[in-house]
Amino acid sequence: MNDLRAKSSAFTRPGKLKTPGELLTTHLENTLHAVLHIQKRVGRIPGLPEEFWTWAALAALLHDTGKLPQGFQRMIGNTPEPARIWGERHEVLSLGFIGLLLADRPAHERRWIATAVAGHHRAFTGGADARKLPVFTQYGTDSAEEFAARFLPADEQQLTHLMNWVHHTARASALPVDREVPAADLRELTTKAHELFEDLLHRWSQPLGFGEEDSDGLLAVLLLGAVTMADHLSSAHASLHQRHPLTADYRARLTERLAAKGHTVRPQQDMAGDTHGHLLLRSWTASGKTEGSLLWARTQIDDLTAHTGGTPRIFYVLPYLASINAMSDRLRKELDTPDGIGVAHSKAASYHLARSLADGCGEDEDRTDTAAKAHSRAEATKNFLELVRVGTPYQLMRGALAGPVHSSILMDSTNSVFILDELHAFDTRRLGMILAMMRLWTRTGGRVAVLSATLPTALAELVTETLQQPASLVEAPTSVATPARHRIHTRLSHLTDETSITEIRDQLTDGRSVLVVANNVKDAILLYKELAPLCTQLHGKDSAYLLHSRYRRMDRTAIETGILKRFEAGSPRRPGLLVGTQALEVSLNIDLDLCHTSAADLEALLQRFGRTNRIGTLPPAPVVIHQPTYGPRRGGGGALWADGVYDEAPTRLAWDILTRHDGEIVDERLTTTWLDQVYSSDWGRQWRINVKNHQRDFEDAFLTFGQPFDDRSALAENFDAQFDGTEAILSTDRDAYAAALDKTTGNPKTSRLLADEYLIPMPHWAGGLTRYEKNLKTRVIDGDYDPVLGLLAVKGLLQETYRPGEVL
Numbered sequence: 103m104n105d106l107r108a109k110s111s112a113f114t115r116p117g118k119l120k121t122p123g124e125l126l127t128t129h130l131e132n133t134l135h136a137v138l139h140i141q142k143r144v145g146r147i148p149g150l151p152e153e154f155w156t157w158a159a160l161a162a163l164l165h166d167t168g169k170l171p172q173g174f175q176r177m178i179g180n181t182p183e184p185a186r187i188w189g190e191r192h193e194v195l196s197l198g199f200i201g202l203l204l205a206d207r208p209a210h211e212r213r214w215i216a217t218a219v220a221g222h223h224r225a226f227t228g229g230a231d232a233r234k235l236p237v238f239t240q241y242g243t244d245s246a247e248e249f250a251a252r253f254l255p256a257d258e259q260q261l262t263h264l265m266n267w268v269h270h271t272a273r274a275s276a277l278p279v280d281r282e283v284p285a286a287d288l289r290e291l292t293t294k295a296h297e298l299f300e301d302l303l304h305r306w307s308q309p310l311g312f313g314e315e316d317s318d319g320l321l322a323v324l325l326l327g328a329v330t331m332a333d334h335l336s337s338a339h340a341s342l343h344q345r346h347p348l349t350a351d352y353r354a355r356l357t358e359r360l361a362a363k364g365h366t367v368r369p370q371q372d373m374a375g376d377t378h379g380h381l382l383l384r385s386w387t388a389s390g391k392t393e394g395s396l397l398w399a400r401t402q403i404d405d406l407t408a409h410t411g412g413t414p415r416i417f418y419v420l421p422y423l424a425s426i427n428a429m430s431d432r433l434r435k436e437l438d439t440p441d442g443i444g445v446a447h448s449k450a451a452s453y454h455l456a457r458s459l460a461d462g463c464g465e466d467e468d469r470t471d472t473a474a475k476a477h478s479r480a481e482a483t484k485n486f487l488e489l490v491r492v493g494t495p496y497q498l499m500r501g502a503l504a505g506p507v508h509s510s511i512l513m514d515s516t517n518s519v520f521i522l523d524e525l526h527a528f529d530t531r532r533l534g535m536i537l538a539m540m541r542l543w544t545r546t547g548g549r550v551a552v553l554s555a556t557l558p559t560a561l562a563e564l565v566t567e568t569l570q571q572p573a574s575l576v577e578a579p580t581s582v583a584t585p586a587r588h589r590i591h592t593r594l595s596h597l598t599d600e601t602s603i604t605e606i607r608d609q610l611t612d613g614r615s616v617l618v619v620a621n622n623v624k625d626a627i628l629l630y631k632e633l634a635p636l637c638t639q640l641h642g643k644d645s646a647y648l649l650h651s652r653y654r655r656m657d658r659t660a661i662e663t664g665i666l667k668r669f670e671a672g673s674p675r676r677p678g679l680l681v682g683t684q685a686l687e688v689s690l691n692i693d694l695d696l697c698h699t700s701a702a703d704l705e706a707l708l709q710r711f712g713r714t715n716r717i718g719t720l721p722p723a724p725v726v727i728h729q730p731t732y733g734p735r736r737g738g739g740g741a742l743w744a745d746g747v748y749d750e751a752p753t754r755l756a757w758d759i760l761t762r763h764d765g766e767i768v769d770e771r772l773t774t775t776w777l778d779q780v781y782s783s784d785w786g787r788q789w790r791i792n793v794k795n796h797q798r799d800f801e802d803a804f805l806t807f808g809q810p811f812d813d814r815s816a817l818a819e820n821f822d823a824q825f826d827g828t829e830a831i832l833s834t835d836r837d838a839y840a841a842a843l844d845k846t847t848g849n850p851k852t853s854r855l856l857a858d859e860y861l862i863p864m865p866h867w868a869g870g871l872t873r874y875e876k877n878l879k880t881r882v883i884d885g886d887y888d889p890v891l892g893l894l895a896v897k898g899l900l901q902e903t904y905r906p907g908e909v910l
Contacts, residue, residue, distance in 0.1 A: 106260060108166055109337075110178040123178055126169055127267055129336055130162075134275065136332035137162040139342050140513070145412025147516050148547045150321055157211065158328040160204070160277055161218035163268060165329060168195030168295075170264060171256040191237060193220050194299060195253045201294025202284045203269060213305060216298045217322060218329040221811050223506050226306050229813035236813060238303055249299070250292035258288055309808040319807030323504045324546070326810075327513030330506050331486060340485045346413060347433075347442035347490050352400050356393060367393075370578045374398040374551075378405055380544075380573035381551035382562050386584060386770040387712030388671070391553045392432065394576075395521045402519045402549040410547060415518040417446075418492045421527040428690060429523075430492045437490070446493025486514045495522075495536045502539065502804035503814045517547035525552055526561060526705040530789060534796025537568045542805050544569055555712065555770075556705045558777035560790060568797070585718035588711050588725045588768040592761045597700040597728040598625050603632050605726075606698055610637050610679060615669060615694040618681040619710045621702055621730060621745035623650045627891050630681040637679040644668065645678035649685050652893040654835075656859040660889075662690065669694055671716045686713060693717060696724040702748045704756035704780055708773055722767045727760055751785035829861040830872045830881035840878060862893055871896050 108130070109123035141155040168174075173188040175181050196219050204212050220226070226238045241249060265283060272279040286294075310319050335342070349355075353375060357367055370385050375397030383398070385391050399416050406414045418433070420426045430445050437443070501511030520543055528536060540550055550573075552565050566573050578584070595601045597620055609616050610633065618633070620626040626648060634646040647665050649658070668678050671693035680686065680694060684702075687709040693716035699707060707727065715723035730744035730753065742750040759776050780786055804814075831839050842857035861880070864872065872881035886894040 105175075105180070106170065106264065107175065107178060107180045108169055111180070123180065126166065126264075130164075130166060130268070131271060132336040132339070133162045133165065133329075133332050134159060134271070136335040137328055138275075139335075140328055140331055143342055143413050143415075144513070144516055145406075145410030147324065147410075149317075149545065150324065153211065154321070154325065155328075156277065157214050158218065158325055158332075159275065160200075160272070160279075161215045161222075161325070161329045162332045163272060163275075163277070164196055164199050164203070164215070165219045165222050165333065166192060166196065167199040167264060167268060168192035168197075168253075170261060171195065171253050173253070190252050191224065191240065193223055194237060194241060195292070195295050196220075197298040197302075198291035198293075198295030199265070199268060201298050202265070202286050202291065203272070203279045205284065206280045207278065209301075212298065213301055214321075214325060216302055217306070217811075218325045220299070220302055221326050221506060222329050222333060225505055225813035225815075226302070226811035227809065227813065229815065238307060241299060242303055242307075244296070246293060246296045249296045250289060253292055253295075254288060256288055261286070261288060261291060306809075306811050310810075315806040315808040319810045320545070322810040323509045323807055324513055324516065326504075326506065327501075327509035327511070331510035331513050334485055334510065338485050340487055343442065343487050343489050344413075345442075345489075346403065347437045347439040348396060348400055348403065348416060349437075350400070350404070352437075353397055356397070367397075368578070369582060370394060370576055371397055373576045375401055377401065377574045377576060380549060380569050380571060382557065382565065382573050382575045383551060383553045384557040384562075384575065384577050384774065385553075385555065386578075387555045387709075388716045388718070389555075389578070391523070391555070392429075392436070395523075395551055395553055396436070398551055399519045399521060406517055406519070406547065406549065410517045412517050413489065414549075415514065416490045416521065417498060417515070417518060418490070418521045418523065419495050419498070420492065420523050421494070422524075422685070423494070425524070426492050426494065432691070433490065433492065439490075442488060442490060444488035444491035444493075446491045446497045486510070495528075495532075495539065499535060499539050500818075502800070503818060504804075504807065504810060505812075505814055507815070512542075512546075515543060515546070515548065518543065518549075520548055520550045521553065522550065523553045524709075525565075526554060526556055526558070530792040531796045534793045534798075535800045537564060537793070537797045538800040538805055540565070541568050541570065541801070544571060556708045556773060556777055558774065558781045560778070560781035560786060564790070564793060584770040586722050586767045587715040587718045587720075587770075589722040590760055590763050590766055590768060591724055591726045592757075592764045593726060593728045595728060596731060597698060598628055599728075602698065602728055603629070606633055607636055609696065610640060610677070613641075613677045614696060615676060615678045616680070617686070617692075617694040617697040617699075617710070617713055618679070619686055619697065619699040620681070620683055621700045621747045623652055623683055623892070625700070625745065626650050626681050626683050627894065630679075630891070633679055633681065637677075641677045645676070647678075647680050648890065648892070649680070649682040650892055651683065651685055651863055654832075654860055654862055654887075654889075657889045657892070665690060665692060686710070691716075695720065696726070698726045698728065700745055701727050701730045701753055701757045701760075702744060703752040704759065704773075704777055706748070707756060707760070711768065725768075727757070729757065749785075751783070752780055755780045755783055755785065828864050828872070828881060830864055830883045831860045831862070831878075832887050833882050833884045834887075835860045836875075836878070836882060839880070843878070862887075 106126040107123040108126040111121065111123050137158050141158070147154065169192045172181065173190060174192050176183055177185060177188040179185045197216050200212055200216050200219065204215065220237060224234060225236050227236050229236045265286060269279055269283045360366055368390050370383070371390050371394035374381060374383055374394035377398055378401060381398050383391055383394055385394070403414050406412065418429060420429060426445065430443050433443050434440060498511065498515060500508050501515060504512065525533070525536070543550065550569060562575065593602065606616055606618060618629055620629060630648040637646040644664060645668065647661060647668070649661055649665065653661065665680060668676060669680060669692040671691045675695070680692070684706060687706060692713050694714050697710060697714040699710050701707070711725045714725060732742040732744055732750055733746065734741065735743050735746045744750060744753040759779060781789065839857045839860045872883050874881050884897040886897065888894060
C-alpha cells in the first residue's frame with residue numbers, strides 16, 4: 103500500500119530532481135483532518151441533519167480511495183511504464199469502499215456520503231464540454247460487467263491493505279464504519295461501486311421535487327462544499343487560521359485609543375455594538391461606521407460561537423476594487439494584524455504585490471520573490487484560511503454556481519458575519535442578486551449589517567424584507583449634532599465650460615486643494631490638462647493628480663500612492679488638484695478643501711462631497727455641482743444619460759433637490775429625506791420593481807438547487823462579464839509583457855502576476871476593441887497611452903465607436 107500515490111511525481115527546481123507524489127494514505131488522512139478543522143470552524147449549521155459532519159468526514163476519508171487501480175497509478179507516473187491518460191473517474195470507484203465499509207449504515211446515509219464522494223470533481227449531469235463528460239453520461243449505461251472492466255486491473259493485496267488502513271483510521275476517529283473489516287476482492291469492490299452509482303443515478307438524474315430544493319438541494323451543495331474545501335486544503339497543505347483578528351477586547355482597545363486622542367466612542371457606535379442580530383447602520387461619512395460595524399461584528403461572533411460552537415468568519419463587502427484595497431489596509435491597522443486580513447477579489451494577488459512594493463518590501467530582493475509571496479497570500483484567501491476577508495460580493499456570489507468548484511464558497515459562508523458597505527452603489531440587477539444571496543446567508547446561519555451614509559428608506563425596506571427577520575436601524579441620536587461640513591452651490595455651466603475652469607483656476611491660485619469629479623474619463627482628462635499646468639507652477643510638480651479606471655496597474659498604484667501622500671485625511675492640509683471620475687467617490691481616504699462635480703445621482707454626489715472637509719475641521723466647504731449634458735449612448739435606445747454615464751431621471755431629481763437648497767449648508771440628517779424624495783418618484787417605484795424582479799430571477803435560477811449536481815460551468819463566463827469586465831495590454835508593451843512572463847522558472851502564476859502590471863481595465867463589451875493573442879493569453883490594443891493621463895484612444899477603433907463617457 104505504501105506504493106499507492108494520490109498525486110503525480112514532481113521535479114524540484116534545484117537540479118530538477120524527481121520527487122514521488124504524495125502517498126494516497128497521507129492525502130486521505132490530511133483531508134479527514136481538514137474536514138474536522140472545517141467542522142470546528144463552522145459549527146452546527148441550522149436546518150442540516152445532526153449527522154452532517156459525520157457524513158462529511160467519512161466522505162473526506164474515502165473520497166480518493168478509487169485511485170487504487172493500476173490505470174490511475176500509471177497516469178500519475180507511479181509505475182515503471184510510461185505515463186498515459188487513464189480516462190476513468192477514480193471518485194466513481196471510491197463508491198465501492200462506501201458500500202463495503204458502511205454496509206450496516208442506513209441506505210440514506212450511504213447515499214449522502216456517496217453523493218459527496220462521486221461529485222467532488224465533476225458534475226453529474228449537463229455540460230457542454232465534450233472533453234469533460236458528466237459522470238452520469240460517462241457511466242450511466244454500463245452493465246455491472248462493463249463498469250468493472252473500466253477500472254481493472256488493480257492489485258488485490260493493495261486493496262486489502264487499503265481497506266484495513268481506512269477501517270483503522272475511521273475507527274480511531276470514532277467514525278461509524280462497520281465493526282469488522284470486510285473481506286473483499288476487486289470484483290466485489292466494483293459491484294458495490296456500481297450499485298451505489300445506480301442509486302445516485304436514480305436520485306440525481308432528474309430535478310428535485312417541490313420543496314426538496316430547500317432541504318435536500320441545499321444539503322447536497324453544502325455537503326459537497328465541505329468535502330471539496332477539505333480536499334483543497336489537504337492538497338495545498340494549508341491550515342485554517344485559528345485566532346480571530348477581531349479579538350474580544352476590541353471595544354476596550356478602541357475606547358483606549360480614542361481616549362488618547364481626546365475622543366470617546368460615539369453613541370451610534372455603542373448602539374451598533376449592543377445590537378444582537380441584523381443591523382442597518384446609517385451615519386454620515388467619517389462618523390466611525392467602520393468601527394461601529396466591527397463592534398457589532400464582535401457581538402455577533404460571541405452570539406454565533408455560543409449558538410453553533412464555531413468561529414464565524416467576517417466578510418467586509420464593498421463594490422470597488424480600490425475601496426476594497428484601501429479597507430484591507432485600514433483593517434490591518436485597526437486590528438493590528440499584518441497578515442490576518444484576506445483580500446477576496448479577482449486582482450488580489452496584484453494588490454499584495456503593489457502593497458509589498460509600496461511598503462518597501464522587495465527593494466532588496468528580486469521582484470520575482472516578492473511576486474511569489476504575493477501569489478501565496480492570494481492563494482491563502484482562495485483556500486479560505488483567514489477569518490476576516492474584504493472583497494467584492496461577486497466572489498461570494500460565485501457560490502451560486504455550486505458544483506465541485508464553487509460549493510466550498512457556500513460552505514465557508516455558513517454561520518458567518520457579513521458587513522455590506524456602500525450597497526447603494528450597485529445597479530438594480532446586481533443589487534437584486536446580492537439581496538438574493540443575503541437571504542441564503544441568513545438561511546445558513548449568517549448575520550448581516552448594511553452600512554451607509556446615504557441609506558434611503560426604500561433600500562432599508564428591501565433589505566428587511568429580504569432578511570425575513572428583524573433588523574435594527576441604528577442612527578446617531580437627535581441630541582448629537584451633525585457636522586456642518588458642506589455648503590451647496592449649483593452652476594448652470596458644464597464642468598468643462600471655460601467659466602467653470604476659470605473658477606477652479608482662481609481657487610488653485612488662492613492656495614486651496616480642489617477636488618474635481620467628472621462623470622466620464624474624457625472630461626476628466628480634458629480638465630486635468632487645462633488645470634494641472636497652473637497647479638504645478640504654483641504648488642510644485644507633485645501637487646496635481648488625475649485618477650480614473652483606464653491605467654496600467656503599475657501606473658495606478660503610483661498615482662494612488664502620490665494622492666494619499668498629498669491629500670490623505672488627517673495629514674497636514676496642502677494646496678493642490680485632484681481630478682477624477684467615480685473612482686474617487688469611495689476609493690481613497692482623502693480630504694480636500696472644496697469640490698467641483700458634474701451632477702449625477704444623489705448617492706454618488708453625497709459620496710463625492712464626503713471627500714472634502716472630511717473630518718469637519720474647516721468651515722462649511724463649497725461643493726459646486728455643475729449641470730451635465732444629457733444625450734443618448736450606444737445601445738441605450740431612446741434613453742438619455744448624464745454625460746453618457748448616469749441615468750437621466752435620478753440625476754434630474756438630484757439636481758432639482760440641490761438647486762432648491764443652493765447656498766445652504768448640508769444638514770446630513772436631511773440627506774435621507776432627500777433620498778426618500780428620489781425613491782418615492784415614478785423612477786424610484788420602477789427601481790424597486792426592477793430590483794425585486796432581478797432578485798427573484800436569481801433565486802429561481804441559482805439558489806433553489808433543484809439540480810445541485812448539474813454542470814453550471816458555462817455560466818461562469820457570464821459572471822465574469824457582469825462583474826469583472828476585461829483587460830488588455832498595449833501593443834507597445836507586448837515585448838515587456840512577454841519578458842515578464844518568462845522572468846521566473848517556478849510557478850507560472852508568479853510570472854503572470856509580474857506581467858499583469860501592464861494590464862489596463864476595459865469594459866467587458868469593449869472586447870471588440872481588442873485582439874486576443876493566444877500565445878500570451880491576453881488581449882492587446884493599439885492605443886495612445888500616457889502614464890499620467892492613462893489610455894487616450896484606441897487607434898482605428900475608438901474614433902468610430904466611442905461616444906463620451908461610454909468606454910473611456
